[in-house]
Amino acid sequence: MGDIEFYKLEGKELDPKELSIQNCISVKQLITDEDYLFFELIKCKKDDSGNEYLVFDVEPSIPQNPKIDIRKRERIGVKFLANEDGKPEIYALRKDFPSAPHINYSREDTPKNLCLSINLYEEEKHKWTAAKHLQRIHRWLSLTSKNKLHLDDQPLENVFFGSPDRVMLPSSFYDFKKPVDDLALEFVPIVDQKNRIVIVGLDQEVAKSYNINSDIKIKTITIDINEPIVHGIIDLQPNNLYGLHNHLKNFNINLLSRLQSRLFQANEKDLIGYKLLLVIRIPKKRTNEGEVEAYEIxxxxxxxxxxEISVGLGIYRNGPRQVRSTINHTAVDNAKIIELSILNPSSILTTKEAALYNNIDSSDNIQLSAIGLGTLGSQIIINTIKAGQGRWKLIDKDKFLPHNAARHVLPSVYMGFPKSVALDAYIKRIFIEESISSPHEMDILQSDLETLSSTFSDSEYIFDFAASVAVSRRLSLDLNLEKPIISFFLNPKGDSLVLLSESDDKSIGLDCLEMEYYKSLYSVESLADHLNTEEGIRYAQSCRDISSRIPQFSVGIHSGIGSKKIIDILSKNESPQVCIWYLTDDLSVKMTDIKPSNYKVANNESWTVKVSEDLLAKIDSRRAEKLENETGGVLIGSFDHERHIVYAVDLIASPSDSDEYPTFYIRGTDGLKEQVTEIQEKTNNNLQYIGEWHSHPDGVALTPSDDDRKLFGWIKGYMKLESYPAIMVIVGEKRSNWYVSQVDNAIEFNIGS
Known part of the structure; x- marks a missing residue:
């Protein structure tokens, strides 16, 4: 290879037969195989530490006029570590080997270290072969000669090599549209087992709020480079101030002059005892003609x-007087002895970044309220917040007790604190620069309506995790909230998650969605034992101090589903939803998606009646099937005595022993009691018998006949024993009269559109 100068690797030459490291032997055998082209072994070596080296020539595939000076024959050295655990190191031994993308950091006057992969060797070791290793070297040289190793869709090259030492900076440094003032930050140094440094930089006000006070005081000086630079080759890693200055001169940046100017403006008291963290923000583009694609810090x-640095750069102070000299030889010499260590910077997490890491759009500015910060609520809220979604009002009346930590997102250190206060503090330790939550120690059932309305007035969505019918009814019926209410809860065994979600137009209220959920429990076969209970565990002495037995893995799975549904709802919430997710024994999840019925609402002097449109359609269908005869059956629903609301949800059709004639109907009893009992058991008595219905033929008025009045009297006497109102429904062609509590005042519901 003529008069080309090569670097010499460590160690003494070794007969190839004396190699002992298996990977080294494998590569040597392949290179010396006469059928393996483009490689020629030059020598083998071994150093005093037992590391072995192969030196060989490679003939890459290069164009006639290479864009980067890769030769038709390149000499490569590969170092194999004696313990065989480490990654083989690949060196280009030609002394004038060009700077190129994808070269690892190496000291001056040493061979360039080629980077063949971004993956950790430990992750690739099980797939490593001699053939793959040599192919990667050949490919690296071939593509680099064409300047194609760094693909157009890859991120731009960094200005300098990376560093194992890290610094976490306030997010304001990453808003490249705004200048950053020189800041005195509280820096918390952390040294790991490999003596790598991690420095966490906090704004002093933030640090004060977390009682953080470090002995190490560091001041940041930020220098913005206005003209974008073209990304390119990393060929230097400066380790002193002058080396950095000299490198930045390539981009028309006079670092020493800029730094001197900034230090000249500072007060002496702001410099004493502070170390320097120099932050340089540089816009980068791919080509001279291209647009700015990225910024690098x-x-x-x-x-x-x-x-000391200030004085070294020629700034002299005498009391209030300051004198600044030019950058002379003395300043340059001083800059050469001012050591610098490059740190790998990261931004302190923001909600927008969190959304980006979660691969979803940020909804960090939308105001939300959460009621019930227990097992399920706390985990769904934290999942959702970590995805950068929402600003949350945290509402709960309870304290965090020891047993809560078994399934709650909070650790035991928060014992005794109000859940709202504790969860707010926990969230503030996730996003330490942003205030995205506020605690409200509030009892929804005991707070007055004015206070509640004021609390929810600016919330776009109200999320109810309280697992309380009383709470959900107060939210949906007493407050007249304009914004949707979305309720999540687990069934008693914790193997199912239930979602009841109002749509943005609130076309079906939460209370009616609740009725649709109950109806599914006996109408969907897979939900037959949904409300079966397990014996609870007593955690204290009060009669109500009993907690359910629910495994955390189940809560974890369901909270993930719940947070995903919240993200979906924040994006689009056009339809009301009743969904149930069921965790099977093999840990697969099955979903039942129930299309909820709309409800019609009317009232008399005593009661409000809410009737399922599906029920009205079902009554109409049963009547049509039996014409010209009358037919009937019983009504299934629920009563809210506090608010005097009747919910009519479903029916049981005419029993088989009923008498059905054109002029009268007598409802039978065959199997009726068993059906009603089954519905009550499967819904935990949330649905029950509420009254009777029967039809009139076409052309017959819907006013009660004498027989109808007798029937109503019987119903009234029967329901009186349970303190419920009598309900009788007479159904005609496309309309129905509902008699609730009184037989002479009908509530009329049309059937169909």
């Missing part, structure tokens, strides 16, 4: 005192 730390 470069951070350098100096252990020197800022006042």
């Amino acid at each position: 470069i951070t350098f730390f100096s252990p020197r005192d800022l006042l």
Whole structure:
């Protein structure tokens, strides 16, 4: 290869037969195989630590006029570590080997270290073969000669090599549209087992709120580069201030002059005792003609005192007087001895970044309210917040007790605190720069309506995790909220998650969705034992101090589903929903999606009646099937005595022993009691018998006949024993009269559109 100069690798030459490291032997065998082209072994070596080296020539595939100076024959050295656990290191041994993308950091006057993969060797070791290793070297050289190794869709190259040492900066540094003032930050240093440094930089007000006070005081000086640079080759890793200055001169940046100007403006008291963290923000583009594609933040730390650096750069202070000299040879010499360590910067997490990491659109500005911060609520809320969704009012009346930690998102350190206060504090430790939650220690059932209305007035959605019918009814019926209410709860065994969600237009209220959920429990076969209960566990002495037995893995699965549904609802909420997710024994999840019925609403002097449109359609269908005869059956529904509301949800058709004639109907009893009992058991008595219905033929008035009045008297006497109103419905062609509590005042519902 002529007069080309090569770097020499460590160690003494070794006969190939004396190699002992298996990967090294495998590569040597392949290179020396006469059928394996493009490679030629030059020598083998071994150093005093037992590491072995192969030196060989490679003939890459290069164009006639390569864009990067890769030769038709390149000499490569590969170092195999003695313990065989480490990644083989690949060196280009030609001394004038060009700077190129995808080269690892190496010291000056040492061979360039080629980067063949971004993956950790430990993750690839099980797939590593000699053939793949040599193919990657050949491919690296071939593509680099065409300047195609760094693909157009890959991120732009960094200005400098990375560093294992890290610094976390306030997110304001990453808003490249705004200048960043020089800041005195509280930096919390952390040293790991490999002596790598992690520095967490917090705004002093933020640090104060978390009682963080570090002995190490660091001041940031931020320098913005206005002209974008073209990304390119990393060929230098400066380790002192002058080296960084010299490199940035390539981009027409006079670092020492800028730094001197910033230090000159500072007060002496703001420099004493502070170390320097130099933050440089650079816009980058792919080509000279291209647009800015990215910004890069470069951070350098100096252990020197800022006042010492200031004096070294020619800024002299005498009391209030300051003198700044030009950047002379003395300043340059001083800059050469001001050590710098490059740190790998990251932004402190923001909600917008969290949404990006979760691969969803951010809804961080939408105001939400959450009621019930227990097992399910806390986990769904945290899942959703970590996805960058919403600003939350956290509402609960309870304290965080020891047993809660078994399934709650909070750890036991929060014992005794109100759940709302504790969860708010926990959230503030996720997004330490943003206030996205507020605690409200409030009892929904005991607070007055004015206070509740004021609390929810600015919320776009109200999420109810309280698992309380009383709470959901107060929200949906007493407050007249304009915004949708969405309720999540687990069944008693914790193997099912239930969602009752009002749509944005609130076309079906939460109370009616509740009725549709109850109806599904006996009409959908797979939900037959949905409300079966397990014996609870007593955690204290009060009669109500009993907690359910629900495994955390079940809560975890269902909370993930719940948070995903919230994200979907925040994006689009056009239809009311009743959904039930059931966790099977093999941990698969099955969903029952129930299309809820609309409800018609009317009232008399005593009661409001809410009737399912599906029920009206079913009554009409049963009547049509039996014409010219009359028919009937019983009504299934529920009573809200507090608010005097009757919910008519379903029917049981005419029993088989009923008498059905053109002029009269006598309802039978065959199997009726068993059907009603089954409905009550499967719905935990939330649905029950509420009254009777029968039809009149076409052309017959819907006013009660003498027989109808007798029937109503019987119903009234029967229901009086349970303190319920009598309900009788007479159905005609496309309309129905509902007699509730009184037989002479009908509530009329049309059937159909």
